[in-house]
Amino acid sequence: MIKLRFGSVFVALLVAAPMVANSEVSQETIDSISTPNSVETSIGTLKFIDGAPLPETAETVYDYLDRSRGVDAFLKGMPAASVHMLMEGAHSLGAVEAHQVMIFDKLMDANSLFLTGNSSTMYVVPDLDLERDGPTVVDAPAGALGAFNDAYFRYTGDIGPAGPDKGKGGKYLILPPGYEGEVPEGYFVVKSPSYRMWVFMRMNTSDGLDAAYKNVADNLKIYPLSQANNPPALELISASGKSFNTVHANDFHFYEELNAVVQKEPLDLLDAETRGLFASIGIEKGKPFAPDARMKEILTDAVAIGNAAARSVVWYPREDVNLQGVRSYDDLNWVLAFVNRNVFFNEENGKTMNTDARVTFHYPYTAVTPAMATPREGTGSDYAIAFVDADGQPFDGSKTYKVTLPPNVPVNNFWSFTLYDSQTRSMLQTDQDLPAIDSIKNHPVPNSDGSIDIYFAPQAPEGREENWVQSVSSKSFFTILRMYGPLKPWLDQTWRPTDVMLVE
Structure with a gap:
Protein backbone atom coordinates (compact mmCIF):
# COMPACT_ATOMS: atom_id res chain seq x y z
CA MET A 1 0.00 0.00 0.00
CA ILE A 2 1.30 3.49 -0.89
CA LYS A 3 0.67 6.57 1.21
CA LEU A 4 1.42 9.71 -0.84
CA ARG A 5 1.36 13.32 0.34
CA PHE A 6 0.79 15.93 -2.45
CA GLY A 7 3.69 18.32 -2.80
CA SER A 8 6.11 16.04 -0.96
CA VAL A 9 8.80 13.77 -2.30
CA PHE A 10 8.32 11.53 0.70
CA VAL A 11 6.67 8.21 -0.09
CA ALA A 12 6.02 5.75 2.69
CA LEU A 13 5.68 2.17 1.62
CA LEU A 14 3.88 -0.40 3.63
CA VAL A 15 4.84 -3.76 2.23
CA ALA A 16 2.12 -6.32 2.38
CA ALA A 17 1.99 -9.88 1.23
CA PRO A 18 1.42 -10.04 -2.52
CA MET A 19 -2.10 -10.92 -3.62
CA VAL A 20 -2.33 -13.87 -5.93
CA ALA A 21 -4.97 -13.50 -8.64
CA ASN A 22 -7.58 -16.19 -8.88
CA SER A 23 -6.43 -18.47 -11.64
CA GLU A 24 -10.00 -18.85 -12.85
CA VAL A 25 -10.30 -15.14 -13.75
CA SER A 26 -9.40 -14.51 -17.38
CA GLN A 27 -6.74 -12.07 -18.50
CA GLU A 28 -9.49 -10.21 -20.35
CA THR A 29 -11.28 -9.63 -17.04
CA ILE A 30 -8.06 -8.54 -15.32
CA ASP A 31 -7.37 -6.09 -18.17
CA SER A 32 -10.92 -4.68 -18.00
CA ILE A 33 -10.55 -3.68 -14.34
CA SER A 34 -6.91 -2.57 -14.49
CA THR A 35 -5.40 0.85 -15.31
CA PRO A 36 -2.30 1.16 -17.54
CA ASN A 37 0.57 3.31 -16.36
CA SER A 38 -0.13 5.80 -19.18
CA VAL A 39 -3.61 6.62 -20.51
CA GLU A 40 -4.23 8.98 -23.42
CA THR A 41 -7.43 11.01 -22.97
CA SER A 42 -9.05 14.20 -24.26
CA ILE A 43 -7.67 16.04 -21.21
CA GLY A 44 -4.13 14.83 -21.76
CA THR A 45 -1.94 11.90 -20.78
CA LEU A 46 -2.85 10.50 -17.37
CA LYS A 47 -0.04 8.69 -15.56
CA PHE A 48 -0.23 5.99 -12.88
CA ILE A 49 2.06 3.64 -10.97
CA ASP A 50 0.35 0.27 -11.14
CA GLY A 51 -3.07 1.94 -10.84
CA ALA A 52 -2.09 4.64 -8.34
CA PRO A 53 -2.43 8.12 -9.93
CA LEU A 54 0.53 10.48 -9.81
CA PRO A 55 -0.11 13.89 -8.18
CA GLU A 56 -0.12 15.72 -11.53
CA THR A 57 -2.75 13.28 -12.84
CA ALA A 58 -4.97 13.97 -9.82
CA GLU A 59 -4.62 17.71 -10.37
CA THR A 60 -5.57 17.38 -14.04
CA VAL A 61 -8.56 15.23 -13.18
CA TYR A 62 -9.76 17.59 -10.43
CA ASP A 63 -9.57 20.53 -12.84
CA TYR A 64 -11.70 18.52 -15.26
CA LEU A 65 -14.20 17.49 -12.57
CA ASP A 66 -14.61 21.05 -11.30
CA ARG A 67 -15.01 22.36 -14.83
CA SER A 68 -17.53 19.70 -15.86
CA ARG A 69 -19.51 20.19 -12.66
CA GLY A 70 -19.50 23.92 -13.31
CA VAL A 71 -20.92 23.31 -16.80
CA ASP A 72 -23.58 20.98 -15.40
CA ALA A 73 -24.44 23.48 -12.66
CA PHE A 74 -24.98 26.15 -15.33
CA LEU A 75 -27.35 23.92 -17.29
CA LYS A 76 -29.21 22.63 -14.23
CA GLY A 77 -29.20 25.93 -12.33
CA MET A 78 -30.50 27.97 -15.27
CA PRO A 79 -34.19 27.87 -14.25
CA ALA A 80 -33.38 29.19 -10.77
CA ALA A 81 -31.09 31.96 -12.01
CA SER A 82 -33.58 32.96 -14.69
CA VAL A 83 -36.58 33.44 -12.40
CA HIS A 84 -34.30 35.09 -9.82
CA MET A 85 -33.28 37.72 -12.34
CA LEU A 86 -36.88 38.26 -13.44
CA MET A 87 -37.69 39.22 -9.87
CA GLU A 88 -34.51 41.25 -9.44
CA GLY A 89 -35.36 43.19 -12.61
CA ALA A 90 -38.75 44.16 -11.19
CA HIS A 91 -37.13 45.12 -7.89
CA SER A 92 -34.75 47.43 -9.74
CA LEU A 93 -37.80 49.46 -10.83
CA ALA A 239 -42.07 49.03 -17.01
CA SER A 240 -43.03 50.19 -20.51
CA GLY A 241 -40.32 52.17 -22.24
CA LYS A 242 -37.79 51.54 -19.45
CA SER A 243 -34.34 50.04 -19.78
CA PHE A 244 -33.69 47.31 -17.24
CA ASN A 245 -32.45 43.72 -17.17
CA THR A 246 -34.26 40.49 -16.24
CA VAL A 247 -31.89 38.02 -17.95
CA HIS A 248 -29.44 35.79 -16.06
CA ALA A 249 -25.70 36.24 -16.61
CA ASN A 250 -23.63 34.08 -18.94
CA ASP A 251 -20.36 34.77 -17.14
CA PHE A 252 -19.05 34.06 -13.64
CA HIS A 253 -21.83 36.19 -12.12
CA PHE A 254 -24.25 33.39 -13.03
CA TYR A 255 -22.97 31.35 -10.10
CA GLU A 256 -23.50 34.30 -7.77
CA GLU A 257 -27.10 34.54 -8.98
CA LEU A 258 -27.56 30.81 -8.40
CA ASN A 259 -26.00 31.10 -4.95
CA ALA A 260 -28.49 33.82 -4.00
CA VAL A 261 -31.33 31.37 -4.70
CA VAL A 262 -29.70 28.53 -2.77
CA GLN A 263 -29.11 30.76 0.26
CA LYS A 264 -32.67 32.14 0.25
CA GLU A 265 -34.66 28.98 -0.30
CA PRO A 266 -35.31 25.91 1.91
CA LEU A 267 -33.23 22.80 1.33
CA ASP A 268 -36.21 20.90 -0.03
CA LEU A 269 -36.53 23.20 -3.04
CA LEU A 270 -33.92 21.00 -4.75
CA ASP A 271 -33.41 17.24 -4.73
CA ALA A 272 -30.32 15.92 -2.96
CA GLU A 273 -28.49 15.16 -6.22
CA THR A 274 -28.85 18.71 -7.53
CA ARG A 275 -27.96 20.23 -4.16
CA GLY A 276 -24.86 18.04 -4.14
CA LEU A 277 -23.89 19.19 -7.63
CA PHE A 278 -24.10 22.85 -6.61
CA ALA A 279 -22.24 22.14 -3.35
CA SER A 280 -19.42 20.47 -5.30
CA ILE A 281 -18.52 23.87 -6.81
CA GLY A 282 -18.94 25.76 -3.53
CA ILE A 283 -22.63 26.75 -3.64
CA GLU A 284 -24.13 25.37 -0.45
CA LYS A 285 -26.84 26.73 1.81
CA GLY A 286 -25.51 28.37 4.95
CA LYS A 287 -21.96 28.66 3.64
CA PRO A 288 -20.28 31.57 1.83
CA PHE A 289 -19.63 31.15 -1.88
CA ALA A 290 -16.00 32.22 -1.98
CA PRO A 291 -14.07 30.41 -4.73
CA ASP A 292 -10.30 30.90 -4.71
CA ALA A 293 -8.44 32.19 -7.78
CA ARG A 294 -8.07 28.70 -9.25
CA MET A 295 -11.74 27.83 -8.83
CA LYS A 296 -12.93 31.19 -10.14
CA GLU A 297 -10.82 30.70 -13.27
CA ILE A 298 -12.25 27.21 -13.74
CA LEU A 299 -15.85 28.37 -13.24
CA THR A 300 -15.32 31.25 -15.66
CA ASP A 301 -14.28 28.65 -18.23
CA ALA A 302 -17.16 26.37 -17.24
CA VAL A 303 -19.84 29.00 -17.69
CA ALA A 304 -18.43 29.86 -21.14
CA ILE A 305 -18.70 26.18 -22.13
CA GLY A 306 -22.13 25.89 -20.52
CA ASN A 307 -23.37 28.96 -22.37
CA ALA A 308 -22.09 27.53 -25.67
CA ALA A 309 -23.78 24.23 -24.84
CA ALA A 310 -27.10 25.93 -24.11
CA ARG A 311 -26.99 27.87 -27.35
CA SER A 312 -26.09 24.72 -29.30
CA VAL A 313 -28.97 22.80 -27.74
CA VAL A 314 -31.41 25.62 -28.60
CA TRP A 315 -30.20 26.36 -32.14
CA TYR A 316 -29.40 22.76 -33.16
CA PRO A 317 -31.44 20.32 -31.01
CA ARG A 318 -30.35 16.69 -31.31
CA GLU A 319 -33.59 15.06 -32.37
CA ASP A 320 -31.85 11.70 -32.83
CA VAL A 321 -30.71 11.66 -29.21
CA ASN A 322 -33.19 13.11 -26.72
CA LEU A 323 -35.12 15.98 -28.32
CA GLN A 324 -37.58 14.15 -30.53
CA GLY A 325 -40.74 16.23 -30.62
CA VAL A 326 -39.02 19.62 -30.67
CA ARG A 327 -40.11 20.42 -34.24
CA SER A 328 -43.44 22.03 -35.01
CA TYR A 329 -43.42 20.20 -38.37
CA ASP A 330 -41.40 17.15 -39.39
CA ASP A 331 -40.07 18.76 -42.58
CA LEU A 332 -39.68 22.42 -41.54
CA ASN A 333 -37.28 24.21 -39.20
CA TRP A 334 -39.93 25.71 -36.92
CA VAL A 335 -39.64 24.43 -33.34
CA LEU A 336 -41.74 24.35 -30.17
CA ALA A 337 -40.87 26.09 -26.93
CA PHE A 338 -41.72 22.97 -24.92
CA VAL A 339 -40.40 19.72 -26.40
CA ASN A 340 -43.42 17.46 -26.96
CA ARG A 341 -45.41 20.25 -25.26
CA ASN A 342 -44.23 18.87 -21.90
CA VAL A 343 -43.78 21.68 -19.36
CA PHE A 344 -42.35 19.28 -16.77
CA PHE A 345 -39.53 18.02 -19.04
CA ASN A 346 -39.96 14.54 -17.58
CA GLU A 347 -40.49 12.42 -20.69
CA GLU A 348 -43.49 10.19 -21.38
CA ASN A 349 -42.95 8.06 -18.29
CA GLY A 350 -43.07 11.13 -16.05
CA LYS A 351 -39.93 10.07 -14.21
CA THR A 352 -37.01 10.83 -16.55
CA MET A 353 -35.75 14.40 -16.44
CA ASN A 354 -34.67 15.67 -19.86
CA THR A 355 -32.15 18.37 -19.01
CA ASP A 356 -31.71 19.37 -22.66
CA ALA A 357 -35.47 19.85 -23.07
CA ARG A 358 -35.42 22.06 -19.98
CA VAL A 359 -32.57 24.09 -21.48
CA THR A 360 -34.40 24.53 -24.79
CA PHE A 361 -37.12 26.30 -22.84
CA HIS A 362 -35.38 28.19 -20.07
CA TYR A 363 -32.54 29.66 -22.11
CA PRO A 364 -34.82 31.62 -24.49
CA TYR A 365 -38.21 31.79 -22.73
CA THR A 366 -40.08 32.46 -19.47
CA ALA A 367 -43.42 31.51 -17.85
CA VAL A 368 -44.22 27.85 -17.26
CA THR A 369 -47.77 26.55 -17.42
CA PRO A 370 -49.45 23.70 -19.30
CA ALA A 371 -51.99 26.28 -20.52
CA MET A 372 -49.31 27.83 -22.75
CA ALA A 373 -48.22 24.46 -24.13
CA THR A 374 -51.64 23.04 -24.93
CA PRO A 375 -53.45 25.23 -27.47
CA ARG A 376 -57.22 25.27 -27.54
CA GLU A 377 -59.12 25.91 -30.72
CA GLY A 378 -60.20 29.53 -31.06
CA THR A 379 -58.76 30.72 -27.73
CA GLY A 380 -55.39 31.35 -26.11
CA SER A 381 -52.29 31.31 -28.27
CA ASP A 382 -49.76 29.01 -29.87
CA TYR A 383 -46.21 29.54 -31.09
CA ALA A 384 -43.65 28.41 -33.64
CA ILE A 385 -40.03 29.55 -33.40
CA ALA A 386 -37.36 29.71 -36.10
CA PHE A 387 -33.74 29.85 -34.91
CA VAL A 388 -32.38 28.90 -38.34
CA ASP A 389 -33.43 29.45 -41.94
CA ALA A 390 -34.69 26.87 -44.45
CA ASP A 391 -31.10 25.70 -44.99
CA GLY A 392 -30.41 25.24 -41.28
CA GLN A 393 -28.19 28.32 -41.06
CA PRO A 394 -28.42 30.98 -38.31
CA PHE A 395 -29.91 34.27 -39.43
CA ASP A 396 -27.58 37.00 -40.68
CA GLY A 397 -29.02 40.45 -40.04
CA SER A 398 -27.33 41.89 -43.12
CA LYS A 399 -29.30 39.61 -45.45
CA THR A 400 -32.92 39.48 -46.63
CA TYR A 401 -35.26 36.65 -45.63
CA LYS A 402 -38.84 35.84 -46.54
CA VAL A 403 -41.52 33.72 -44.92
CA THR A 404 -44.89 33.10 -46.59
CA LEU A 405 -48.20 32.64 -44.82
CA PRO A 406 -50.65 30.75 -47.07
CA PRO A 407 -54.10 32.25 -47.66
CA ASN A 408 -56.68 32.35 -44.86
CA VAL A 409 -54.41 32.44 -41.83
CA PRO A 410 -56.34 30.30 -39.31
CA VAL A 411 -56.69 32.57 -36.28
CA ASN A 412 -59.69 33.77 -34.36
CA ASN A 413 -57.88 36.91 -33.22
CA PHE A 414 -54.59 37.80 -34.94
CA TRP A 415 -51.10 36.60 -35.86
CA SER A 416 -47.71 38.24 -35.34
CA PHE A 417 -43.99 37.88 -36.01
CA THR A 418 -41.37 39.29 -33.60
CA LEU A 419 -37.60 39.39 -34.07
CA TYR A 420 -35.30 38.70 -31.13
CA ASP A 421 -31.64 39.47 -30.54
CA SER A 422 -29.67 36.21 -30.56
CA GLN A 423 -27.40 37.56 -27.81
CA THR A 424 -29.98 38.75 -25.27
CA ARG A 425 -32.95 36.64 -26.47
CA SER A 426 -34.91 39.86 -25.97
CA MET A 427 -36.60 42.04 -28.56
CA LEU A 428 -34.20 43.22 -31.26
CA GLN A 429 -33.46 46.94 -30.97
CA THR A 430 -33.93 48.57 -34.39
CA ASP A 431 -34.96 51.90 -35.92
CA GLN A 432 -38.56 50.71 -36.00
CA ASP A 433 -40.81 51.33 -33.01
CA LEU A 434 -41.08 47.58 -32.52
CA PRO A 435 -39.25 44.64 -34.14
CA ALA A 436 -42.61 43.09 -34.99
CA ILE A 437 -45.49 42.91 -37.41
CA ASP A 438 -49.02 41.69 -36.81
CA SER A 439 -52.37 41.48 -38.56
CA ILE A 440 -54.05 44.14 -36.38
CA LYS A 441 -51.67 47.06 -35.86
CA ASN A 442 -50.03 46.64 -39.28
CA HIS A 443 -51.52 46.23 -42.73
CA PRO A 444 -49.43 43.64 -44.59
CA VAL A 445 -50.31 43.51 -48.27
CA PRO A 446 -51.44 40.07 -49.51
CA ASN A 447 -50.37 38.51 -52.78
CA SER A 448 -52.90 37.93 -55.55
CA ASP A 449 -53.67 34.43 -54.23
CA GLY A 450 -54.27 35.73 -50.69
CA SER A 451 -50.96 34.56 -49.26
CA ILE A 452 -48.79 37.02 -47.34
CA ASP A 453 -45.02 37.41 -47.68
CA ILE A 454 -43.19 38.82 -44.65
CA TYR A 455 -39.61 40.08 -45.02
CA PHE A 456 -36.83 40.34 -42.45
CA ALA A 457 -34.05 42.62 -43.74
CA PRO A 458 -32.02 45.71 -42.81
CA GLN A 459 -33.87 47.69 -45.50
CA ALA A 460 -37.37 47.10 -46.80
CA PRO A 461 -37.53 45.42 -50.22
CA GLU A 462 -38.95 47.85 -52.73
CA GLY A 463 -42.73 47.94 -52.58
CA ARG A 464 -42.81 45.69 -49.50
CA GLU A 465 -42.58 48.31 -46.76
CA GLU A 466 -45.89 47.19 -45.21
CA ASN A 467 -44.68 43.59 -45.04
CA TRP A 468 -41.25 44.24 -43.52
CA VAL A 469 -39.61 43.84 -40.12
CA GLN A 470 -36.22 45.47 -39.81
CA SER A 471 -33.12 43.48 -38.90
CA VAL A 472 -29.70 44.86 -37.94
CA SER A 473 -26.79 44.27 -40.29
CA SER A 474 -24.29 43.60 -37.52
CA LYS A 475 -26.49 41.18 -35.58
CA SER A 476 -28.11 37.78 -35.78
CA PHE A 477 -31.71 37.19 -34.75
CA PHE A 478 -34.45 34.60 -34.46
CA THR A 479 -38.20 34.94 -34.85
CA ILE A 480 -41.40 33.76 -33.20
CA LEU A 481 -44.69 33.34 -35.04
CA ARG A 482 -47.58 33.77 -32.60
CA MET A 483 -51.10 32.64 -33.40
CA TYR A 484 -53.75 34.20 -31.16
CA GLY A 485 -56.92 32.14 -31.14
CA PRO A 486 -55.51 29.38 -33.37
CA LEU A 487 -58.10 27.52 -35.43
CA LYS A 488 -58.32 23.90 -36.54
CA PRO A 489 -56.18 24.16 -39.73
CA TRP A 490 -53.27 25.40 -37.57
CA LEU A 491 -53.80 22.76 -34.91
CA ASP A 492 -54.08 19.85 -37.34
CA GLN A 493 -51.31 21.32 -39.53
CA THR A 494 -53.31 21.35 -42.75
CA TRP A 495 -52.27 25.03 -42.88
CA ARG A 496 -48.54 25.69 -42.47
CA PRO A 497 -46.17 28.61 -42.97
CA THR A 498 -43.11 28.13 -45.13
CA ASP A 499 -39.66 28.01 -43.64
CA VAL A 500 -37.90 31.35 -43.39
CA MET A 501 -35.96 31.46 -46.65
CA LEU A 502 -32.89 33.44 -47.65
CA VAL A 503 -33.62 35.77 -50.57
CA GLU A 504 -30.60 35.70 -52.87
Missing part, protein backbone atom coordinates in the same frame (compact mmCIF):
# COMPACT_ATOMS: atom_id res chain seq x y z
CA GLY A 94 -39.10 49.69 -7.27
CA ALA A 95 -41.52 46.74 -7.25
CA VAL A 96 -40.15 45.28 -4.01
CA GLU A 97 -43.10 44.74 -1.66
CA ALA A 98 -45.92 42.35 -2.50
CA HIS A 99 -48.35 45.18 -3.27
CA GLN A 100 -45.85 46.87 -5.62
CA VAL A 101 -46.44 45.30 -9.02
CA MET A 102 -44.60 45.72 -12.30
CA ILE A 103 -46.91 46.27 -15.27
CA PHE A 104 -46.29 46.85 -18.96
CA ASP A 105 -49.21 49.25 -19.20
CA LYS A 106 -48.13 50.55 -22.61
CA LEU A 107 -47.00 47.06 -23.64
CA MET A 108 -43.44 45.76 -23.84
CA ASP A 109 -40.86 47.19 -26.20
CA ALA A 110 -37.20 46.64 -27.04
CA ASN A 111 -35.88 48.84 -24.21
CA SER A 112 -36.07 46.11 -21.60
CA LEU A 113 -33.99 42.94 -21.56
CA PHE A 114 -36.72 40.34 -21.13
CA LEU A 115 -36.62 36.87 -22.65
CA THR A 116 -38.86 36.70 -25.75
CA GLY A 117 -41.57 39.01 -24.47
CA ASN A 118 -44.17 40.20 -26.93
CA SER A 119 -45.52 43.63 -27.80
CA SER A 120 -49.16 42.56 -28.05
CA THR A 121 -50.01 41.62 -24.47
CA MET A 122 -50.25 43.63 -21.26
CA TYR A 123 -48.03 41.84 -18.74
CA VAL A 124 -48.72 42.16 -15.02
CA VAL A 125 -45.89 40.60 -13.00
CA PRO A 126 -46.04 40.45 -9.19
CA ASP A 127 -43.53 38.49 -7.14
CA LEU A 128 -43.89 37.30 -3.58
CA ASP A 129 -41.56 36.76 -0.62
CA LEU A 130 -43.31 34.27 1.62
CA GLU A 131 -40.41 34.13 4.07
CA ARG A 132 -40.81 37.86 4.68
CA ASP A 133 -44.61 38.12 4.51
CA GLY A 134 -45.94 34.67 5.37
CA PRO A 135 -49.12 33.45 3.62
CA THR A 136 -49.97 35.97 0.91
CA VAL A 137 -53.19 36.77 -0.91
CA VAL A 138 -53.34 37.40 -4.66
CA ASP A 139 -56.82 38.65 -5.54
CA ALA A 140 -56.73 38.27 -9.32
CA PRO A 141 -58.96 40.32 -11.63
CA ALA A 142 -61.38 38.73 -14.07
CA GLY A 143 -59.90 38.17 -17.52
CA ALA A 144 -56.36 37.52 -16.30
CA LEU A 145 -54.46 34.61 -17.82
CA GLY A 146 -51.40 33.50 -15.90
CA ALA A 147 -49.71 31.17 -13.45
CA PHE A 148 -47.57 30.77 -10.36
CA ASN A 149 -43.93 29.65 -10.76
CA ASP A 150 -41.65 28.74 -7.85
CA ALA A 151 -38.02 29.77 -7.30
CA TYR A 152 -36.81 26.94 -9.52
CA PHE A 153 -39.18 28.15 -12.26
CA ARG A 154 -41.56 25.23 -11.82
CA TYR A 155 -45.28 25.41 -12.44
CA THR A 156 -47.34 25.45 -9.23
CA GLY A 157 -50.76 26.62 -10.39
CA ASP A 158 -52.81 28.60 -12.90
CA ILE A 159 -54.75 31.85 -12.82
CA GLY A 160 -57.62 32.45 -15.22
CA PRO A 161 -59.48 30.06 -17.54
CA ALA A 162 -57.12 27.16 -16.77
CA GLY A 163 -57.17 27.92 -13.04
CA PRO A 164 -59.82 27.39 -10.38
CA ASP A 165 -61.26 30.89 -10.90
CA LYS A 166 -62.14 29.90 -14.52
CA GLY A 167 -61.40 33.39 -15.77
CA LYS A 168 -63.77 35.11 -13.35
CA GLY A 169 -61.03 36.24 -10.99
CA GLY A 170 -60.77 35.37 -7.33
CA LYS A 171 -58.67 35.19 -4.21
CA TYR A 172 -55.63 32.92 -4.18
CA LEU A 173 -53.81 32.18 -0.92
CA ILE A 174 -50.17 31.23 -1.42
CA LEU A 175 -48.72 29.31 1.51
CA PRO A 176 -44.98 29.20 2.29
CA PRO A 177 -43.01 25.95 2.45
CA GLY A 178 -43.87 23.81 5.46
CA TYR A 179 -46.79 26.00 6.55
CA GLU A 180 -48.80 24.31 9.30
CA GLY A 181 -51.04 27.16 10.44
CA GLU A 182 -54.73 27.66 9.94
CA VAL A 183 -55.96 28.01 6.37
CA PRO A 184 -59.08 30.20 6.20
CA GLU A 185 -61.94 29.36 3.90
CA GLY A 186 -62.80 31.30 0.76
CA TYR A 187 -59.46 31.04 -1.05
CA PHE A 188 -57.95 29.05 -3.87
CA VAL A 189 -54.94 27.60 -2.03
CA VAL A 190 -51.50 27.31 -3.65
CA LYS A 191 -48.80 25.54 -1.65
CA SER A 192 -45.42 26.91 -2.63
CA PRO A 193 -42.26 24.80 -2.36
CA SER A 194 -40.20 28.03 -2.28
CA TYR A 195 -40.18 31.30 -0.36
CA ARG A 196 -40.07 33.42 -3.47
CA MET A 197 -42.85 33.03 -5.98
CA TRP A 198 -43.02 34.62 -9.44
CA VAL A 199 -46.53 35.41 -10.63
CA PHE A 200 -47.31 36.43 -14.19
CA MET A 201 -50.58 37.53 -15.70
CA ARG A 202 -51.52 38.55 -19.22
CA MET A 203 -54.47 40.88 -19.59
CA ASN A 204 -56.95 40.96 -22.45
CA THR A 205 -56.52 44.22 -24.37
CA SER A 206 -59.34 43.74 -26.88
CA ASP A 207 -61.14 46.74 -25.36
CA GLY A 208 -57.99 48.85 -25.39
CA LEU A 209 -55.03 49.41 -23.08
CA ASP A 210 -56.85 51.90 -20.86
CA ALA A 211 -59.66 49.46 -20.11
CA ALA A 212 -57.18 46.65 -19.38
CA TYR A 213 -55.16 48.90 -17.07
CA LYS A 214 -58.32 50.04 -15.24
CA ASN A 215 -59.31 46.42 -14.70
CA VAL A 216 -55.98 45.74 -13.05
CA ALA A 217 -55.90 48.96 -11.02
CA ASP A 218 -59.46 48.48 -9.76
CA ASN A 219 -59.43 44.77 -9.05
CA LEU A 220 -55.93 43.37 -8.42
CA LYS A 221 -54.99 43.19 -4.75
CA ILE A 222 -51.90 41.57 -3.23
CA TYR A 223 -51.13 41.57 0.47
CA PRO A 224 -49.95 39.38 3.36
CA LEU A 225 -52.82 37.43 4.91
CA SER A 226 -51.88 39.04 8.22
CA GLN A 227 -52.95 42.40 6.75
CA ALA A 228 -56.25 41.16 5.33
CA ASN A 229 -58.26 43.53 7.53
CA ASN A 230 -56.30 46.55 6.33
CA PRO A 231 -54.44 45.63 3.13
CA PRO A 232 -52.00 48.12 1.58
CA ALA A 233 -53.16 49.86 -1.58
CA LEU A 234 -51.95 48.40 -4.86
CA GLU A 235 -49.02 50.28 -6.38
CA LEU A 236 -48.58 49.68 -10.11
CA ILE A 237 -45.09 50.41 -11.45
CA SER A 238 -44.85 50.89 -15.19
